[in-house]
Amino acid sequence: MNNAQKFYINGEWVEPIGRRTLDVIDPATEQPFATIAMGTVADAERAVAAARSAFASFSETSKTERLELLNRILVILKRRNDEIGDIISKEMGAPVCMARSQQAGIGLSHFAETIKAMEAFEFDYMQGTTQIVHEPVGVVGMITPWNWPINQIACKVAPALATGCTMVLKPSEIAPLNAILFAEILHEAGVPKGVFNLVNGDGPTVGTVLASHPDIDMVSFTGSTRAGISVAQAAAPTVKRVHQELGGKSPNIVLRSADMETAVSAGVRRCVDNSGQSCNAPTRLLVPMERMDEAIGIARRTADAITVGAPADPATDIGPVVNQPQFEKIQELIGKGIVEGAELVAGGPGRPAHLNAGYYVRPTVFARVTSDMTIAREEIFGPVLAILGYESEDDAIAIANDTPYGLAAYIQGDLAEARALSRKLRAGIVRINNSAWDGAAPFGGYKQSGNGREYGKFGLHEFTEIKGVVGYADNEAIS
Structure with missing residues (x-):
């Protein structure tokens, strides 16, 4: 050049x-x-x-x-x-x-x-x-x-x-x-x-x-x-x-009316897209407490099927994260998730086993995460998803808004329900049912x-x- x-x-x-x-x-x-x-x-x-x-x-x-x-x-x-x-x-x-x-x-x-x-x-x-x-x-x-x-x-x-x-x-x-x-x-x-x-x-x-x-x-x-x-x-x-x-720590609320397979699998993929390096990534997946086990199974299967590899390989879903400091920060936060008691569902520390060079991170899912855990509060900026349970829609809104950030939020489920809940989320943009990107919609955040x-x-x-x-x-x- x-x-x-x-x-x-x-x-x-x-x-x-x-x-x-x-x-x-x-x-x-x-x-x-x-x-x-x-x-x-x-x-x-x-x-x-x-x-x-x-x-x-x-x-x-x-x-x-x-x-x-x-x-x-x-x-x-x-x-x-x-x-x-x-x-x-x-x-x-x-x-x-x-x-x-x-x-x-x-x-x-x-x-x-x-x-x-x-x-x-x-x-x-x-x-x-x-x-x-x-x-x-x-x-x-x-x-x-x-x-x-x-x-x-x-x-x-x-x-x-x-x-x-x-x-x-x-x-x-x-x-x-x-x-x-x-x-x-x-x-x-x-x-x-x-x-x-x-x-x-x-x-x-x-x-x-x-x-x-x-x-x-x-x-x-x-x-x-x-x-x-x-x-x-x-x-x-x-x-x-x-x-x-x-920055952001965007919630993704899966309503009881949602198709769990579709909502959770799409949520995992959207979180890890671009190796999780998106400020508006839906990194907190909120599911009904009574369906936590079902969500865990779907998330595990989805994460395990994501191909991590060389950017030039057509089969690659996600490549490496950008540099060594970013890799080390992500590894540290994965470690904190384990130490603080979150359930490791998929991925975890270190590179994928088939890669011995490059800043590659395993697509990682934690479940039964609580809002006071580090992985639920800090922006990780890597392919790491936290699944949190909620008891009621009011509880889901409270968890979703319990963050210093307010860039984006996501809702999956009945359209009328999602429309009503969107007014209660303190975020600059709300995306309903995995909607496509809209380059004319306003983009920016509330709070920090x-x-x-x-x-x-x-x-x-x-x-x-x-x-x-x-x-x-x-x-x-x-x-």
Whole structure:
């Protein structure tokens, strides 16, 4: 990759100011396969200056001009989709087929949904004699994670471009190469100089600059709650807008009206998808207490049938987790589940027996878990499911809401029952009966899962300021 040790600033691939580099590790082999440059404070400030300079002109472009730009980007994203998927698979371990169709494919969906939402979006309208105007929020600092990298890049960059913002992106240094491909696509599409800038680096260096810089008007962050708190603290002195999508510990309530086989097996698979590395994964499965044994049997069979293996193998269901620290954290939490008395139903410590290298984790299910156990409270971010029992629907709601997080929740069973219960769950998105992903639905969390919403028209609102021009229309008749 020609640009791996460069940054994209002011419409050009430029040499970094510092000399620090970092190896990118293939989690399937534990070996480096690329090297990137790591940005300094000076690199980040250079990118912020470019974005600030470009804002004056790009913020005044027309809706038509920006729609044409988004459509050009979408065309090139489609052409390079498999290339993006392949590099994501290499960086963070997702199976190749899944990386192409879901990891890279969701980036396409976000641009398509943003275009659709933008076509219907009213940037200005009249409210009596007052004009209401949606204007770009300004220069945006974007800090994105490694687990769904293009997903989180696209759902920030697309609405920022749509609303006339300029930006500096710091992708995760763990999975940075897909962002370099993305920058190449934006360059080919003709994004004006300085509108989009990319600087690789770590959070304490580049991330802190973006969060604290007085010329950054908004910081949009996706990552852990711990890191999100640091971003908010760094942003506070400049009173910039802070948008955060953080951690989760999502409940999946199986109602008595549900088909247990369908609900539990789907719940296990959805939990371990992407090797469990999804902030909205349904990691707490709530089942009626009297059907716990039945649920355990289904969960065991489902987990044991999941194939863990090399990302390039078409038979693989889940690949490795992203790196050694993540592997070790998951192993520690599996150990805590055992020590604290949860019933180990499937999986457990260590790699699958047929794999002697790579950060592979056995799909693990614990049952008879209680809400005070560590595995029921902490975000594990691995293929580990906790099954909890409930006595009544009120009990299920209380257990589901007994968490500092509130990103997502799931309900399986009778539709009318599920609709009623959805209003009682303190979560930003509720999915009923294994519903398909909706790229136009608002995405974001309650409580310590963050603030603000992404996707579709909700993303457009996040990247705008609202201005009221009072007396814009002739009000003589009124006065």
